[in-house]
Amino acid sequence: xxxKKRGRFxxxxxxxxxGKSTLLPEVKKLLTSSGVDVCSTREPGGTPLGEELREVLxxxxxPMVPKAELLLMFASRAxxxxxxxEPALASGQWVLCDRFTDASFAYQGGGRKLGADRIEIIEQWxxxxxxxxxxxxxxxxxxxxxxxxxxxxxxxRIESEGDDFFEAVRNGYLARAARYPQRIHTLDANxxxxxxxxxxxxxLGPLVAQWLDEAVDHYAT
Numbered sequence: 725x726x727x728k729k730r731g732r733f734x735x736x737x738x739x740x741x742x743g744k745s746t747l748l749p750e751v752k753k754l755l756t757s758s759g760v761d762v763c764s765t766r767e768p769g770g771t772p773l774g775e776e777l778r779e780v781l782x783x784x785x786x787p788m789v790p791k792a793e794l795l796l797m798f799a800s801r802a803x804x805x806x807x808x809x810e811p812a813l814a815s816g817q818w819v820l821c822d823r824f825t826d827a828s829f830a831y832q833g834g835g836r837k838l839g840a841d842r843i844e845i846i847e848q849w850x851x852x853x854x855x856x857x858x859x860x861x862x863x864x865x866x867x868x869x870x871x872x873x874x875x876x877x878x879x880x881r882i883e884s885e886g887d888d889f890f891e892a893v894r895n896g897y898l899a900r901a902a903r904y905p906q907r908i909h910t911l912d913a914n915x916x917x918x919x920x921x922x923x924x925x926x927x928l929g930p931l932v933a934q935w936l937d938e939a940v941d942h943y944a945t
Contacts, residue, residue, distance in 0.1 A: 729939050731761075731813040733854070734928070735824040738862035739893050740883050741869035742913040743920060747862065748822055750921050751928065755818060758932050763812040766822035767800065771807045774800040782880035790836035794843065797828050802850045810854070824856060826900050826908070831882070834896025835889045858931055860924060861901050862913035866890055 736744045736751065748764065755762045768778040777800040781793065801824075812819050825847055832838050864872075866887055873883060901908040911923045 729816060731763075731816050731818040732857045732935055733809070733813060733819045733821070735821045735826070735856040735859045736862065737823060737826045737830070737859055737897060737908075738864070738913060739830070739869055739890055739897065741872035742862035742864045743872070743917065744822055744862055746917060747860075747920060747924060748820065751860070751924060752820055754925060754928060755820065755932065758936060760932070760936075761817045762820050763808070763817045764820045765804070765808055767804060767824055767827065768797055769800065770804040770809075770821070771800075773803045782882060784881065788881075790832060790838050793836065794828065794832040794838060794846070797832065798846050798850050801825065801828075805851065805854060821856075824859075825851065826859060826861075826897065829900055830893045830896035834899075835885070835893040837892070856907060857935070858928065859904075859908045860928065861897055861908050861910045862920070863894070863897065863901075863910050864913035866894070868914045 734751070734755075736748055738744050752762050752764055767774070768781055769775045777796050781788075781796055781800075809819050809821070825843075828843055828847075829840055833840050833843050869890065870887075873879065876883070898910075901910050909927045911920055911927065913920055915923075
């Protein structure tokens with residue numbers, strides 16, 4: 725039996741232009757400064773196969789039906805869980821992931837209007853009960869997201885969607901946060917980056933301290 729306590733699973737979520745990729749290194753810095761061994765990864769992607777599927781999902785020029793998009797997302801996720809996430813958690817590493825299944829409920833369930841029911845069925849099959857221990861949801865107005873996204877040199881297939889799509893995605897995320905308030909912590913991403921960083925530390929810092937205390941208790945017993 726592995727004598728290490730299982731690692732914690734933390735995800736970052738949010739629509740385009742909310743600053744996830746910019747915040748992720750700061751989250752990793754908070755964890756490593758607490759003495760945590762961190763595996764940092766992303767979805768779609770995270771494995772060689774997942775990165776190939778990411779390229780298809782984001783940059784194919786062929787029109788993709790919503791069901792195909794959803795299934796490709798979960799194909800990448802299945803590979804990711806079994807090849808990266810579960811082995812890391814089992815070894816005691818903490819996993820920090822840029823997006824996970826909440827994104828499927830927001831993007832494909834909300835944005836693509838597939839709804840939650842069929843996603844929940846696939847989720848149960850692929851994840852077998854795996855859920856993040858904590859999720860930071862970066863939420864910003866569509867106006868803020870648009871301004872930030874337009875700074876990018878080029879937009880991928882999903883980033884190129886219109887305002888109605890992204891409003892549905894945002895609403896999907898907020899619905900998830902309302903349903904799982906103990907796990908999903910919403911940060912105001914309209915604010916300046918330093919303010920968002922401070923909010924992240926105020927939110928995640930106490931959780932990390934609590935989990936580390938629990939780990940000490942686990943070893944003591």
